[in-house]
Amino acid sequence: SDRINIAIDGPAGAGKSTVARRVASLLGYVYIDTGAMYRAVTLAAQRSGIGTSREDLLAELVSNLDITLKPGDPVQRVFLNGEDVTGLIRSREITAGVSAVAAVEPVRTSLVDKQRKLALAKGVVMDGRDIGSHVLPDAELKVFLTASVEERAKRRYKESGAEQGYTLEQLEREIAERDRMDEQRLVSPLVKAKDAVLLDSTNDTIDEVVQRILELSRGRI
Numbered sequence: 001s002d003r004i005n006i007a008i009d010g011p012a013g014a015g016k017s018t019v020a021r022r023v024a025s026l027l028g029y030v031y032i033d034t035g036a037m038y039r040a041v042t043l044a045a046q047r048s049g050i051g052t053s054r055e056d057l058l059a060e061l062v063s064n065l066d067i068t069l070k071p072g073d074p075v076q077r078v079f080l081n082g083e084d085v086t087g088l089i090r091s092r093e094i095t096a097g098v099s100a101v102a103a104v105e106p107v108r109t110s111l112v113d114k115q116r117k118l119a120l121a122k123g124v125v126m127d128g129r130d131i132g133s134h135v136l137p138d139a140e141l142k143v144f145l146t147a148s149v150e151e152r153a154k155r156r157y158k159e160s161g162a163e164q165g166y167t168l169e170q171l172e173r174e175i176a177e178r179d180r181m182d183e184q185r186l187v188s189p190l191v192k193a194k195d196a197v198l199l200d201s202t203n204d205t206i207d208e209v210v211q212r213i214l215e216l217s218r219g220r221i
C-alpha cells in the first residue's frame with residue numbers, strides 16, 4: 001500500500017527522536033530529526049561569532065550551509081559542510097543557544113523548505129516542534145508526544161545529562177526554559193496541531209509509545 005508521512009512533535013526530552021527512529025525503522029521509512037538541523041545552524045553561527053540579533057547574517061549563513069542527515073546506529077549522523085558534527089551539536093553550549101537561533105525567521109524559512117523537500121516522496125517520520133502544525137500540514141498521521149517536565153528531565157539525566165555535568169535540577173530548568181522559548185516564539189511556535197493525536201508518555205515505556213504509533217499508522221496507510 002501507499003507510504004504516508006508521520007509528524008511527531010512535542011517538547012524537549014519527550015522521547016521523540018528515539019520513538020521516531022524506531023517507528024521509521026519498523027516501517028522501513030526515513031527518519032528525519034529536524035532539531036539536529038537547527039542545532040547544526042547554531043553550531044555554524046557560534047563558530048562564525050554571529051549573534052541572534054543579526055538576522056541578515058544568519059540568513060546569509062544558513063543559505064550557504066550544506067546540512068546532510070545520514071542514517072546511523074544508534075543515532076542519525078549529521079554533517080555540516082561535509083564535517084561530521086553529530087557529537088558536537090549535542091553540547092551544552094549548543095543546547096543552550098539553539099532556541100534563540102530557531103526563533104529567527106530566515107533560519108526557519110530555509111530549514112522548513114529543506115524539510116518539505118525531504119518529505120515529498122513520502123515514507124518519512126519527521127520529528128520536531130512545528131512539523132504537524134507547519135512543515136507538513138498534510139501529514140497522514142500527526143502525533144504530539146509529551147511527558148511531565150520532571151520525567152523528561154529524569155530521562156535526559158540518565159541518557160546524557162549526568163555525563164555532561166548537569167544536575168537534575170539544572171536539566172529541569174534548561175528543559176522548561178527551552179519549552180517556554182519554543183512555545184512563545186512568533187514564528188511557528190511549538191503547538192499541538194488540531195488534528196494531532198496527543199500521547200502522554202509520562203507513565204509509558206518507549207516501546208509502548210512505538211506500538212501505539214504503529215497501530216495509529218495502520219489505520220492510515
Ligand code: C5P
Nearest residue numbers: 034035036038098099102128129130178
Ligand atoms: O529536538 P531538539 O531538542 O534537538 O531541538 C532543538 C531545538 O531546535 C528546539 O528546542 C527548538 O528550539 C528547535 N526546533 C525547532 N523546530 C523544530 C525542531 C527543533 O524550532 N522543528
